[in-house]
Amino acid sequence: ALLPSMYIRDSADHVGEAVKLAGWVYNKTEKGKLVFIQLRDGTATIQCVVFKKNVSEEVFARAKELTQESSCYIHGTLRADERSSLGFELDVTDIEIVHLTQNYPITPKEHGTQFLMEHRHLWVRSAKQHALLRIRAQVIAAAQEYLNSEHFVRYDSPILTATAAEGTSDLFATEYFDLGNAYLAQTGQLYVESGMATFGRVYCFGPTFRAEKSKTRRHLTEFWMIEPEFAFADQDDNMELQENFVSYIVQRVLDRCEDDLKILERDTSKLENIVPPFPRISYDEAIEKIKEGVAAGATVAPDNAPLAPLEWGDDFGAPHETYLASLFDKPLFIYNYPTKVKAFYMQPAEGRPEVVRCADLIAPEGYGEIIGGSQRIHDAELLEARIREHGLDVADYQWYLDLRRYGSVPHSGFGMGIERCVAWLAGTRHIREAIPFPRQLYRIYP
Ligand code: 4AD
Numbered sequence: 001a002l003l004p005s006m007y008i009r010d011s012a013d014h015v016g017e018a019v020k021l022a023g024w025v026y027n028k029t030e031k032g033k034l035v036f037i038q039l040r041d042g043t044a045t046i047q048c049v050v051f052k053k054n055v056s057e058e059v060f061a062r063a064k065e066l067t068q069e070s071s072c073y074i075h076g077t078l079r080a081d082e083r084s085s086l087g088f089e090l091d092v093t094d095i096e097i098v099h100l101t102q103n104y105p106i107t108p109k110e111h112g113t114q115f116l117m118e119h120r121h122l123w124v125r126s127a128k129q130h131a132l133l134r135i136r137a138q139v140i141a142a143a144q145e146y147l148n149s150e151h152f153v154r155y156d157s158p159i160l161t162a163t164a165a166e167g168t169s170d171l172f173a174t175e176y177f178d179l180g181n182a183y184l185a186q187t188g189q190l191y192v193e194s195g196m197a198t199f200g201r202v203y204c205f206g207p208t209f210r211a212e213k214s215k216t217r218r219h220l221t222e223f224w225m226i227e228p229e230f231a232f233a234d235q236d237d238n239m240e241l242q243e244n245f246v247s248y249i250v251q252r253v254l255d256r257c258e259d260d261l262k263i264l265e266r267d268t269s270k271l272e273n274i275v276p277p278f279p280r281i282s283y284d285e286a287i288e289k290i291k292e293g294v295a296a297g298a299t300v301a302p303d304n305a306p307l308a309p310l311e312w313g314d315d316f317g318a319p320h321e322t323y324l325a326s327l328f329d330k331p332l333f334i335y336n337y338p339t340k341v342k343a344f345y346m347q348p349a350e351g352r353p354e355v356v357r358c359a360d361l362i363a364p365e366g367y368g369e370i371i372g373g374s375q376r377i378h379d380a381e382l383l384e385a386r387i388r389e390h391g392l393d394v395a396d397y398q399w400y401l402d403l404r405r406y407g408s409v410p411h412s413g414f415g416m417g418i419e420r421c422v423a424w425l426a427g428t429r430h431i432r433e434a435i436p437f438p439r440q441l442y443r444i445y446p
């Protein structure tokens with residue numbers, strides 16, 4: 001067996017024991033008769049102290065030979081040490097080198113973003129990236145935990161699809177044998193609506209694709225989305241589920257990622273108050289607030305550009321969202337957007353067909369929209385009319401219309417972008433670091 005005798009994160013259970021660790025050299029410093037090795041095994045990093053008089057000459061020579069990112073086993077005795085951030089150190093007795101690394105390209109010195117992105121496959125080993133990706137894993141785990149505990153059944157949706165769900169302008173197409181074009185899914189929503197009528201409460205989770213031509217710090221062409229859908233639920237039920245869902249995720253991350261948030265120097269006081277209820281304003285009110293802001297000469301972080309004027313009917317730009325969110329200290333729901341800026345499947349507001357019962361959830365601190373959701377049209381005729389209005393082929397949507405022909409119910413759902421959520425919680429400005437291998441307009445390598 002090649003496994004170590006324990007993982008570094010479990011140090012507290014093994015104090016005073018002789019252990020065998022396995023990992024990679026994160027850093028190394030030498031001081032006369034002492035060599036300090038920072039060993040990373042993925043669960044944590046520990047300082048291993050090699051004292052010349054405690055080891056054989058060969059072992060001390062091996063310690064000196066070790067380079068950054070060399071892989072090795074280190075044997076020793078675990079000792080509690082208050083000065084170490086982990087709380088433990090290892091007094092080394094033996095070292096086995098597995099692979100000696102030469103010229104590791106990512107050194108502790110500063111590197112530019114371009115260089116780091118080209119070396120993403122190695123960059124992920126560094127402390128900050130580690131912390132970010134650990135938070136990502138916890139966001140995903142917490143999101144599923146919450147939904148599972150609320151009786152939502154995971155119901156996976158296809159990635160290769162025949163039709164568009166979120167507009168036709170940013171579809172990735174690929175040839176599909178004799179059947180013409182297939183498109184990479186922009187959302188799993190239409191399919192989870194079938195699950196909604198099957199299980200009542202479902203969610204899908206997987207990668208989604210948008211051929212976004214925009215080169216912003218909030219957009220990826222491939223991103224992961226978790227999409228709950230539930231029956232007998234209206235817009236209010238939907239927003240309530242979202243605020244509970246998001247609050248659960250935030251509190252779990254605070255709970256389980258304390259060390260990672262520290263490494264990222266995240267101001268966690270801003271996350272601690274993320275508990276229900278979240279503020280809610282209508283699109284109409286949001287437009288009013290923007291008009292007031294423009295009149296008062298408001299500017300928007302990070303570059304303090306003046307807030308651009310907006311008329312009723314326009315969609316918000318990122319600076320408008322940032323401005324509106326800055327008026328609150330929790331995520332902000334903006335609901336009932338103009339029908340013409342939203343997708344075809346959204347339920348019109350009663351007595352006001354010019355707006356639909358949808359809501360976007362805007363994260364605080366300028367991280368933008370993390371959730372888009374809506375109540376869905378449950379009337380077959382109305383839905384068919386909307387499909388036609390959007391210039392889509394009704395024949396392609398017969399299966400979707402069937403869901404309104406057999407046991408139709410008011411139902412709602414939403415999609416949360418994992419990377420947007422991670423970027424917010426981790427406090428990282430750019431979404432590209434919230435996924436191991438970001439796909440962007442100008443990036444497909446590595
Ligand atoms: O608002 P969107 O487009 O909503 C939907 O796709 C719905 N069908 C979801 C549903 O109701 N089941 O996207 C949902 C979320 C956004 O709020 C954002 O967090 C994320 O997906 N998102 C992106 N994340 C990264 N890069 C992109 N290009 C994104 N586009 C959307």
Ligand code: MG
Nearest residue numbers: 360369371372
């Ligand atoms: Mg949206």
